[in-house]
Amino acid sequence: MKPFTRIALKRRVSTVVLPLITFIVFLSIWYTYAKFHYDNPVQRRNALPYPHEIVTDGFLPLNNKVNGLRPILGYLWPTVKVTLLGLFIAVALGVVVAVLMNLSKGIEKSLFPYAVILQTVPILAITPLLTELFGEELGVRLVVTVLVAIFPVITNMLFGLQSTDRALHDLFTLNQSSRWTRLVKLEVPSALPSLMTGIRIASGSAVIGSVVADFFFAKGEKGIGYYIRTRQQQAIQRPEMFAGTITASLFGIAMFVLIGWITSRAIRNWHDSNLTHRQ
Amino acid sequence: MTALSLRNISMTFPDGTRAIDDVDLSIERGEFVTIVGPSGCGKSTLLRIISGLQQPTSGSCNVDSKNIGYVFQDSVLLPWRNVQKNVELNAELQGIPKELRRESAQKAIGLVKLNDHVTKFPHQLSGGMKMRCSLARSLVSQPQVFLFDEPFGALDEMTREHLNDELLNIFSQEKFAGLFITHSIQEAVFLSTRVIVMSSQPGQFVAEHKVDFAYPREPHIRYSAEFAELCGRISHNLKLAHA
Numbered sequence: 001m002k003p004f005t006r007i008a009l010k011r012r013v014s015t016v017v018l019p020l021i022t023f024i025v026f027l028s029i030w031y032t033y034a035k036f037h038y039d040n041p042v043q044r045r046n047a048l049p050y051p052h053e054i055v056t057d058g059f060l061p062l063n064n065k066v067n068g069l070r071p072i073l074g075y076l077w078p079t080v081k082v083t084l085l086g087l088f089i090a091v092a093l094g095v096v097v098a099v100l101m102n103l104s105k106g107i108e109k110s111l112f113p114y115a116v117i118l119q120t121v122p123i124l125a126i127t128p129l130l131t132e133l134f135g136e137e138l139g140v141r142l143v144v145t146v147l148v149a150i151f152p153v154i155t156n157m158l159f160g161l162q163s164t165d166r167a168l169h170d171l172f173t174l175n176q177s178s179r180w181t182r183l184v185k186l187e188v189p190s191a192l193p194s195l196m197t198g199i200r201i202a203s204g205s206a207v208i209g210s211v212v213a214d215f216f217f218a219k220g221e222k223g224i225g226y227y228i229r230t231r232q233q234q235a236i237q238r239p240e241m242f243a244g245t246i247t248a249s250l251f252g253i254a255m256f257v258l259i260g261w262i263t264s265r266a267i268r269n270w271h272d273s274n275l276t277h278r279q
Numbered sequence: 280m281t282a283l284s285l286r287n288i289s290m291t292f293p294d295g296t297r298a299i300d301d302v303d304l305s306i307e308r309g310e311f312v313t314i315v316g317p318s319g320c321g322k323s324t325l326l327r328i329i330s331g332l333q334q335p336t337s338g339s340c341n342v343d344s345k346n347i348g349y350v351f352q353d354s355v356l357l358p359w360r361n362v363q364k365n366v367e368l369n370a371e372l373q374g375i376p377k378e379l380r381r382e383s384a385q386k387a388i389g390l391v392k393l394n395d396h397v398t399k400f401p402h403q404l405s406g407g408m409k410m411r412c413s414l415a416r417s418l419v420s421q422p423q424v425f426l427f428d429e430p431f432g433a434l435d436e437m438t439r440e441h442l443n444d445e446l447l448n449i450f451s452q453e454k455f456a457g458l459f460i461t462h463s464i465q466e467a468v469f470l471s472t473r474v475i476v477m478s479s480q481p482g483q484f485v486a487e488h489k490v491d492f493a494y495p496r497e498p499h500i501r502y503s504a505e506f507a508e509l510c511g512r513i514s515h516n517l518k519l520a521h522a
Binding site for chain 1: 355
């Protein structure tokens with residue numbers, strides 16, 4: 001075997017095997033705790049079911065129209081829609097806000113404190129207010145998603161715009177570039193890697209936002225959050241609840257991977273983070 | 280014809296540092312002037328003033344052309360653009376039509392011998408190649424006044440000498456008014472018609488040497504006795520300026 005392929009294989013093994021070991025350890029702890037903490041199997045199933053019970057009872061009833069994989073996927077779809085739409089709005093709005101802040105110190109000073117407050121306000125605590133303003137359907141779900149997702153977009157985009165190389169700015173100044181040219185040809189491309197980092201963080205928040213919104217807003221098309229919440233209320237449906245939760249977080253992971261993939265395609269030719277290390 | 284003239288230029292920074300003190304300088308077309316001096320003596324600040332990036336505290340600066348070339352210490356390339364697109368940048372920002380700027384970029388790329396690398400991105404280039412790319416970018420607009428802010432300082436000796444030879448070639452062809460900054464006395468003498476020695480704090484011109492070698496210059500003049508003698512005298516001035 002050539003040394004190169006051996007290294008590649010080694011890397012492949014470590015990216016698959018190491019997390020797998022972590023997962024097995026995690027499952028062992030779960031099994032051990034569930035086994036010794038609950039004497040009664042029924043009690044156990046209703047509190048902390050064995051992982052395989054989540055698969056058999058939570059996911060596998062394939063022909064059941066109320067519980068199991070099919071309804072779970074049915075409820076996931078609205079969540080996917082709200083998440084993607086919410087993330088899109090958060091990115092578009094966040095980029096515009098960051099560009100405006102970068103354009104003028106005055107705008108940055110007047111808006112930035114509120115961006116921070118937005119991030120620190122416990123959204124759940126103000127759900128009555130949100131219902132009052134935006135109802136209980138799609139609109140309010142999007143508002144919650146945007147509220148939790150926009151902050152990392154704004155801060156990362158602004159950071160990226162402001163850390164544009166000074167010497168490159170000088171070069172554009174020497175060429176008497178307009179503010180617009182400078183923004184489009186210099187600052188925005190420089191900020192792209194930071195923006196993508198921001199979107200990656202925001203994508204996780206957006207999933208949580210849209211799931212949590214289902215817990216508090218009862219009308220409109222219900223998502224996976226609704227499935228989780230209703231299964232939570234009945235102890236005998238613990239495996240179903242876990243199945244819903246796991247599905248929601250798998251969706252979060254899928255979003256994270258997707259954004260990562262888009263990032264590496266967008267900046268693959270030039271950014272340091274994306275280049276294999278050259279000696 | 281005077282391409283560039285500075286009169287009584289002084290620059291004091293807000294913290295009170297006197298970076299440049301009462302500097303006079305005039306450069307004709309076809310002249311290549313180099314300033315040598317210790318780090319932090321205000322050489323770069325002087326170039327920034329000439330190019331208009333900074334305003335002097337006092338004095339006047341007249342440049343006979345809007346068309347100024349500026350080569351920075353680093354190559355200052357856009358990492359998301361390949362060599363061709365980077366070389367076109369200045370022309371593009373100045374609104375030169377696409378066909379025209381592509382053509383002049385090709386020519387400039389030929390001058391710096393990067394023809395085989397036009398589709399490469401900056402991270403794929405060596406330090407010397409990046410500098411060539413940067414040089415080509417400035418050449419595209421055929422500047423009348425060309426400012427060089429220690430462009431080859433970060434390169435190894437071999438690459439530097441090579442680029443010196445090529446820059447000299449380009450200068451012989453284009454006959455702009457050049458103002459070059461460096462730490463290297465050898466480089467200064469080899470390139471220039473005049474070498475100015477600058478002291479630091481305050482930054483003042485303390486000596487000036489004419490270099491009489493005719494253009495085009497052959498690389499081997501670096502090893503001649505006159506060359507060494509001149510380098511020695513400049514080095515002596517520099518030591519005095521530093522003391």
